[in-house]
Amino acid sequence: MRNVFVLNVGSSSIKYQLLDVEDGTVHGEGVVERIGLKGSGVADHARALEVVLEELPDVPIDAVGHRIVHGGTRFVQATVIDDAVEREIEALADLAPLHNPPGLAGIRAARAVLTDVPHVAVFDTAFHATISPAARDYAIDAEVAARTRIRRFGFHGTSIGYVSRIAAQLLGRERDPELRLVVLHLGNGASAAAVLGGRSLDTSMGMTPLEGLVMGTRSGDIDPAIPLYLAREHGYTFAELDELLNKKSGLLGLAGRSDMRELVNAANAGNERATHALDVYVHRLRHYIGAYAAELGGIDAVVFTAGVGENSSYVRRRAIAGLEFLGLSIDSERNNASSREPRYTSPDGSPAAVLVIPTNEELEIARETREAASR
Template sequence: MALVFVVNSGSSSIKYQLIDPEAGAPELKGSLERIGEPGGDAADHTEGMRVILDRLGSGAEIAAVGHRVVHGGSRFDRATVIDASVEAAIEELSSLAPLHNPANLLGIRAAREVLREVPHVAVFDTAFHQTMEPAAWRYAIDRALADEHGIRRYGFHGTSHKYVSERTAAVLGRPLEELRTIILHLGNGASVTAVDGGRSVDTSMGLTPLQGLVMGTRSGDLDPAVVFHLERVAGLSSSAVDELLNKRSGLLGLTGRGDMRDVQRAAADGEPDAVEALAIWRHRIRHYIGAYAALLGGVDALVFTAGVGENNALLRRRALQGLEFLGIRIDDDRNELDSRAERRISPDGAGVEVLVIPTDEELEIARQALALIG
């Protein structure tokens, strides 16, 4: 049995799973928190890795270590075996993901120090979207400046979108190459991807995960001039605007609540700000569905995934209301079914198959890592 140790490292945390990719289920999973802090689970990431290996036990035969890396820029379009040059590239790309890539590197370096005889594989959130054409990824700014500084649309949640697109084909019993799919990854972070024949052709997130849908604390789409206006009239620095748009906007900025469940409860109680916030959230989703239906030249499947997408029947229904003209309909009984299984929630004979597919990014990382090392 070939086991893959999957690592998702944050600046002060390590989430991990030991997965049998063939069985499709974790043998063990857990996390370390407050690394490097008083009373935390470990003094640093290297000690944390040793703590985790003790938990795994000496009998765990690890074939590979799969690392989640947020930003691969335009250099990495697939999973890659990690060596010193790959580490250096991930560090260089930290300017594009300063909150994520340095933290991912802490886990990579600690795991390579502790597990020296095992191949380590980086799986990039951005890799799946490297199939986009320039018409989708290039911003209309000075070409030379953009190329020099890597300014373009990269997209994120790619590991999730890849996994879900392939599971959609399996659930429908249709070849992946024939399917035009819109995937709604709806959680605290949220993104939409248009997938044509298994290839990402457009996605809502951009240079960073800030662009696109309304999220828990992120604004999503915004006129860039808002930044300059805030600097001029509100006296905010660029770092203050960065914090505002990433950490104090979205649902939190609109309602004072960053959790969708709290916003829903407030809306149900008739709170005007919460009611309006849900309307804005829905409007943005419908905007992207319409755009991607046009881009794909039609839709065969529309799929909900991630925390809100998998678990919130009411918001699934509201998000799709009024899209019947596209052949998109929901069967209320199927939609309301309390299930964690992959399932169809559209009525029989609907023009577009609407599904709920629980995502499993860790399993996808494990499978890509094992496939790469053979």
């Protein structure tokens, strides 16, 4: 089994890639957008998939990997899809109402057309199934938590799993159960993870992707009484609170813009809101690096990945500055160099490494799809 067709389905889009899992060759990739919207010409996900298959090169498809955001407590690894698995994914829709239903629509469309190959669901939450009970559970009424499935799940699992594996290779410690990594997936959505020996020990996102780091438009950690106060004293509805915390907060809320390059340029030009937003952003990053150093009992490497993590030398420099007591430091020339390859940004001989590893979620989904289909 070599060629895996990877599907990442949104409510009005399908992002796809057909790749050779052996050598990473991409045979075809693209995106279909505005599915089901007026004037798009693509009525639904079934028609969109037909369009995609018409555009793919004549390469045999050996398996289909579906990115599914939420696996709940049921799915802790990539899973071959049958009708029962479909029903269970559907039952998890309340935990990820914006993501699981379109993912399921993609599964149904693809299974109806590609009937002779295995289909595998790869879950963002699965990598974090190993987090400790102390990190997993919130301090609320245990019966309420159990009945309503409130707990930390974590996200970005395929990305964090991929870069953790590449980091171990880069460090020459592929099978070391004691390898201690802090992985920072920094994009518009952002999360941190403590990874011990390739297994997630803790992660910053919680029951939803709202918890944790400051993000492009999401608040990250706040006092949980703030939404109650806004509702009680200022009349905010549930919908308005959702909009505020998920779409109008984070860097956008602090500075009126969420693009990191624009923020850094504005801060360098003396914009006080941009400077303050970056201060808050970096403060939260350093908070989690320190917390995870305590949980791991030290750090062997900090790994930066995703759009901001891979491309912002400013964020990397400020996040690591002053952490020499943890063995961490930055080499300015290495940090400022541009490359799409996994690389060190720390000086030679540093007690702990600082790495930049471009993520490849499609390749990780393809790899997990092959493993699941071969079990």
